[in-house]
Amino acid sequence: MSKKVGIIGGGIIGASTAYFVSQYPDAEVVVFEKNTLGSGTTAKSAATHCLIDDSVAHEFWSVRLFGFEFYTGLEAENPGSTGFEKTGTLVVAPYRDFEMYVLQAVDLAVASGYHAEYWRDHDRILEVIPDLNMEGVLGAGWCPDDGFFDATMITNTLAKAARDRGAKIMINTEVEEITTSGDAVTGVSTTNGQFDLDVVVDATGPWARFTARKVGLELPIWHTKAEVFILAPAAGLGYPFPVLKYPRWYARKDKDNVFICKAHMTMDLSDSEHAGVWDPDELPMTGGTDPYFWEFLTGELMKEYPRLLESSIANEWVGFRAEPPDFLPILGETPVKGYVLAAGAGGNGVIEAPTIGRDLAKHVMTGETSWYMERLPYSRFADVEEAKRQSQAEKLQR
Numbered sequence: 284m285s286k287k288v289g290i291i292g293g294g295i296i297g298a299s300t301a302y303f304v305s306q307y308p309d310a311e312v313v314v315f316e317k318n319t320l321g322s323g324t325t326a327k328s329a330a331t332h333c334l335i336d337d338s339v340a341h342e343f344w345s346v347r348l349f350g351f352e353f354y355t356g357l358e359a360e361n362p363g364s365t366g367f368e369k370t371g372t373l374v375v376a377p378y379r380d381f382e383m384y385v386l387q388a389v390d391l392a393v394a395s396g397y398h399a400e401y402w403r404d405h406d407r408i409l410e411v412i413p414d415l416n417m418e419g420v421l422g423a424g425w426c427p428d429d430g431f432f433d434a435t436m437i438t439n440t441l442a443k444a445a446r447d448r449g450a451k452i453m454i455n456t457e458v459e460e461i462t463t464s465g466d467a468v469t470g471v472s473t474t475n476g477q478f479d480l481d482v483v484v485d486a487t488g489p490w491a492r493f494t495a496r497k498v499g500l501e502l503p504i505w506h507t508k509a510e511v512f513i514l515a516p517a518a519g520l521g522y523p524f525p526v527l528k529y530p531r532w533y534a535r536k537d538k539d540n541v542f543i544c545k546a547h548m549t550m551d552l553s554d555s556e557h558a559g560v561w562d563p564d565e566l567p568m569t570g571g572t573d574p575y576f577w578e579f580l581t582g583e584l585m586k587e588y589p590r591l592l593e594s595s596i597a598n599e600w601v602g603f604r605a606e607p608p609d610f611l612p613i614l615g616e617t618p619v620k621g622y623v624l625a626a627g628a629g630g631n632g633v634i635e636a637p638t639i640g641r642d643l644a645k646h647v648m649t650g651e652t653s654w655y656m657e658r659l660p661y662s663r664f665a666d667v668e669e670a671k672r673q674s675q676a677e678k679l680q681r
């Protein structure tokens with residue numbers, strides 16, 4: 284008998300989950316997306332997928348590697364399908380702990396068959412980006428093999444592959460209710476009708492906090508502001524621009540311009556300038572940035588890359604990263620039978636989407652639980668009461 288799997292959310296996580304679930308012949312897959320595919324956080328992403336940066340801890344090296352090889356495999360099969368730009372990555376280390384992290388990343392990349400090096404020679408670093416201020420820099424990691432992707436393009440590619448294998452992809456379809464009987468999910472009611480389902484996967488990114496309330500759960504997921512500025516350097520930079528990472532900010536090429544953002548691991552969930560619980564439907568596609576983030580970035584550039592301040596701002600926008608307190612996703616079963624989480628990917632959803640999709644698909648279709656899912660269950664947040672209390676406070680503030 285086939286298993287009916289509904290996936291709420293057509294961002295990169297939902298599309299990846301649909302891609303992998305649809306590989307099981309006994310799966311009937313439906314994706315419900317209230318807008319268009321990849322139009323949420325996914326559309327606002329930098330989609331950097333570096334082998335040597337500090338975005339994902341080394342504990343999750345296999346997640347990083349699987350994601351990178353999965354996307355570059357799709358790109359090799361069908362050029363342009365993931366929007367891969369192989370710019371390479373330069374990771375600058377201004378202090379010892381960070382240097383240790385980058386050194387280990389370089390080793391992991393090399394051990395996996397990629398080219399990566401660590402340079403202490405400042406002249407070598409300046410060959411990549413001549414305008415960096417080298418004062419206080421210990422060294423930099425360099426990997427020429429990686430770069431960034433186009434997260435919306437990946438989403439569409441994965442959704443198309445799922446559709447070709449029989450999945451139903453319903454855009455402009457909002458899930459209004461998740462129906463239950465006792466403590467188990469029975470289906471969803473949407474703006475395009477009612478669906479009976481065995482499993483409902485919640486892949487609604489920053490909406491997940493609100494989606495989960497439809498089954499009476501309060502997820503410990505906060506929003507951190509990802510404020511992006513697209514800089515148009517005066518007279519162009521005159522050199523190829525790699526992904527550039529510092530511990531507190533990062534940048535990458537955006538056609539002839541530079542995309543720059545505060546690093547997500549520097550966000551503080553208890554700082555109301557960084558984080559809160561907000562309505563993602565109220566986010567405009569562009570604009571809406573706060574002076575705080577621009578001031579932060581100009582301060583960093585003044586110290587580390589003053590030449591980049593000789594730019595105009597070509598565009599700017601805000602995205603919400605969905606962050607659990609440990610900045611790691613929440614995956615798998617919940618107290619509501621059949622309501623399964625693929626949520627809280629925060630600032631790493633592009634890197635994590637292939638592993639999340641693959642492992643959730645296997646779990647949903649066979650009952651097997653991967654080490655990654657066992658490491659990141661909903662149940663690790665014993666203090667869900669505290670999450671509830673905070674949510675109540677947020678409601679009172681409105």
Ligand SMILES: Cc1cc2nc3c(=O)[nH]c(=O)nc-3n(C[C@H](O)[C@H](O)[C@H](O)COP(=O)(O)OP(=O)(O)OC[C@H]3O[C@@H](n4cnc5c(N)ncnc54)[C@H](O)[C@@H]3O)c2cc1C
Nearest residue numbers: 292294296317323324325328331458488602631632633634
């Ligand atoms: C500025 C910025 C830079 C980033 N840079 C990187 C990076 O360099 N590398 C990296 O790995 N990650 C990065 N990320 C993080 C990454 O983009 C996200 O983790 C990822 O896109 C989240 O995908 P998602 O599918 O979980 O969520 P989303 O893309 O937000 O998708 C959720 C979808 O659910 C839909 N939805 C919500 N409620 C309903 C409902 N009731 N019914 C139907 N549909 C619904 C929404 O319309 C939306 O399309 C960045 C994020 C931002 C904002």
